[in-house]
Amino acid sequence: MDSETKRSSFTGKIGFILAAAGSAVGLGNIWRFPYLAAKYGGGIFLLVYIILSITFGFALMVAEIAIGRKTQQSPLGAFRALDKRFSWVGILATIIPVLILPYYSVIGGWVTKYMFGFMAGSMGDMANDAYFGDYIGKVGEPIVWFVAFIAITTLIVIFGVQKGIEKVSKVMMPMLVVLMLFIVIYSFCTLDGAWAGVVYYLKPDFSHFSIMTVVAAMGQLFYSMSLAMGIMITFGSYMKKDISIEKSTHQIEIFDTGIAFLSGLMIVPAVFAFSGGNESALGKGPGLMFITLPKIFNTMPGGAVIGAIFFMMVLLAALTSAISLMETVVAVVMDKLKLKRWSACLLVFGACLLLGLPSALGFSAWANVKILGMQFLDLFDFISNSILMPIVALATCIFVGFILKPKPLVEEAELSGKFKAKKLFEIMIKWIAPVCILAILISSVLDVFGIVKI
Numbered sequence: 001m002d003s004e005t006k007r008s009s010f011t012g013k014i015g016f017i018l019a020a021a022g023s024a025v026g027l028g029n030i031w032r033f034p035y036l037a038a039k040y041g042g043g044i045f046l047l048v049y050i051i052l053s054i055t056f057g058f059a060l061m062v063a064e065i066a067i068g069r070k071t072q073q074s075p076l077g078a079f080r081a082l083d084k085r086f087s088w089v090g091i092l093a094t095i096i097p098v099l100i101l102p103y104y105s106v107i108g109g110w111v112t113k114y115m116f117g118f119m120a121g122s123m124g125d126m127a128n129d130a131y132f133g134d135y136i137g138k139v140g141e142p143i144v145w146f147v148a149f150i151a152i153t154t155l156i157v158i159f160g161v162q163k164g165i166e167k168v169s170k171v172m173m174p175m176l177v178v179l180m181l182f183i184v185i186y187s188f189c190t191l192d193g194a195w196a197g198v199v200y201y202l203k204p205d206f207s208h209f210s211i212m213t214v215v216a217a218m219g220q221l222f223y224s225m226s227l228a229m230g231i232m233i234t235f236g237s238y239m240k241k242d243i244s245i246e247k248s249t250h251q252i253e254i255f256d257t258g259i260a261f262l263s264g265l266m267i268v269p270a271v272f273a274f275s276g277g278n279e280s281a282l283g284k285g286p287g288l289m290f291i292t293l294p295k296i297f298n299t300m301p302g303g304a305v306i307g308a309i310f311f312m313m314v315l316l317a318a319l320t321s322a323i324s325l326m327e328t329v330v331a332v333v334m335d336k337l338k339l340k341r342w343s344a345c346l347l348v349f350g351a352c353l354l355l356g357l358p359s360a361l362g363f364s365a366w367a368n369v370k371i372l373g374m375q376f377l378d379l380f381d382f383i384s385n386s387i388l389m390p391i392v393a394l395a396t397c398i399f400v401g402f403i404l405k406p407k408p409l410v411e412e413a414e415l416s417g418k419f420k421a422k423k424l425f426e427i428m429i430k431w432i433a434p435v436c437i438l439a440i441l442i443s444s445v446l447d448v449f450g451i452v453k454i
């Protein structure tokens, strides 16, 4: 069987939105968004993010899905099929999941550990400020959980049971939303000082604005919506012609941004309540969710059970995203190296272990190793989100805007009816998005090399 047929059996012809939303909603929404929002000025970050999401995010997602559906190919083939000079964009887009999956699995490992921690009755310990730092500071345990997470992902992909997982997540995701709402309401009603956090999170304060707010928001947008790495192109290639690209994009966008918003609302005010809005607590970074949530659960009657259920749902959301990342890489490895599915999976598994190890050790044995002032996990995150994805996004915009021209993609989108935001799409993809992405790319590079401090 050729890989193309095998690939289509992955999400197959099951609901496109479900598969795309399963890929989009994950740690990016629940873990990454709140810590960025806390760090980059709360309300102003949220505002910038939402504006970018309904303009940039929308245009780019429509473009990617339409490219996939038009060419009926994965990113590697799609760009080549449309214009040989742009083959490299497909290649770059395929490299990005290889960089993300390993460190994604490190965080997935943290989630798994916390889930079992709640089940084992360690909630009291986990609610201590020092617990998370001590935990990731160990050499052995975080690696075991990281390997466990990537092993589960690999097994699911090897045995092709994604459909089962997607069915479970179809039920669990709405439950996750309900649970998050409950946690939000609970903390507003019971935690002193939470309202100050709500104001910080919802009210844009322009004095907190900097170019970095936009850089961070844009990187987050690509990451959260699984954009600029070919995943939506692949999904688009499975999408039936009579399904509306525009409507589906809106639905994914609303769902994805809604969950991110809710996660922020769950975490940022609680950080305020527990720290009084202390700057160092807001700037905690990747550990924020793991430090804050156990404290909330610890004040809740039945918190241990609720905490365990919550982390289980987060784990499931993380798994559906990790599966889509792995599936993309496996599909390319099968194509290019002419390998069978399971050998390709094992190869990707091995590569993930190797690439993820530095991120897992970056908080313990290799804590002193810094590249460009960053630990490995931050470095992988930075290279993929702030450098490579903007490059792919920029190239996609130039390609669609000037080489292919928006027209064929607009026509593709119109196959299922009127394309209401056609003008917005054309102007965004051709002018506004490329200019902004370029400006942002340059500023984040200048910033990290210390040439200009922004």
Ligand code: PHE
Binding pocket: 023, 024, 025, 026, 027, 028, 029, 097, 100, 223, 224, 225, 226, 227, 229, 231, 321, 322, 324, 325
């Ligand atoms: N979008 C996923 C999330 O928010 C992460 C992801 C990125 C998944 C890229 C697949 C591809 O967690």
